[in-house]
Amino acid sequence: MNDLYPTRERILKEMDNTHPRHPPNGYIAAINKWKTSWYYPWHKKLIRDKRLSIESLIAHLKETNRAHPRQLSFRWGNSWIHTKTLLEVHTITGDRRNPSILSALHEFGHAIQPDGISKREHELRACVFSIGLFRECFPREFARLEWKGHMLRRKTK
Ligand SMILES: [Zn+2]
Numbered sequence: 001m002n003d004l005y006p007t008r009e010r011i012l013k014e015m016d017n018t019h020p021r022h023p024p025n026g027y028i029a030a031i032n033k034w035k036t037s038w039y040y041p042w043h044k045k046l047i048r049d050k051r052l053s054i055e056s057l058i059a060h061l062k063e064t065n066r067a068h069p070r071q072l073s074f075r076w077g078n079s080w081i082h083t084k085t086l087l088e089v090h091t092i093t094g095d096r097r098n099p100s101i102l103s104a105l106h107e108f109g110h111a112i113q114p115d116g117i118s119k120r121e122h123e124l125r126a127c128v129f130s131i132g133l134f135r136e137c138f139p140r141e142f143a144r145l146e147w148k149g150h151m152l153r154r155k156t157k
Helices: 008-018 025-038 047-064 101-111 119-137 139-143
Strands: 071-077 081-084 089-095 145-148 151-154
Touching: 008 119, 025 047, 025 119, 047 071, 047 089, 047 101, 081 101, 089 101, 101 119, 119 139, 139 145
Parallel strands: 071 089
Antiparallel strands: 081 089, 145 151
């Protein structure tokens, strides 16, 4: 396991430590608003409809991000990743075969971090941001996830 990634214990501890500042309220409201028109019924959606929903989710999150306004664009590719150019243009790339809410929140969590923090800290903060928000806004789904190392996956039956 790459030690860039925090352990489950570290993520959960950090989520509790930062409570109640975390997850930030603006994001909870934005996600709940997004849910009313873009979420249901998630597991019955076609993959292309999930992609549209994820694009809308990113747009809702961006609108909420007043603390760290960024030039941030989103596109579909072959894996979930956040990149930043020297000119401070942030790009989130989503895995077109796996339009995942938790992954979108995670990469967005990277995009809003301040400059100058270590890669490990960056990773920890993105995990805490995304998992904290997911736990808050999708409690039933959160309960159905299981940890695989530092990652959360849907339980396979
Ligand atoms: Zn990450």
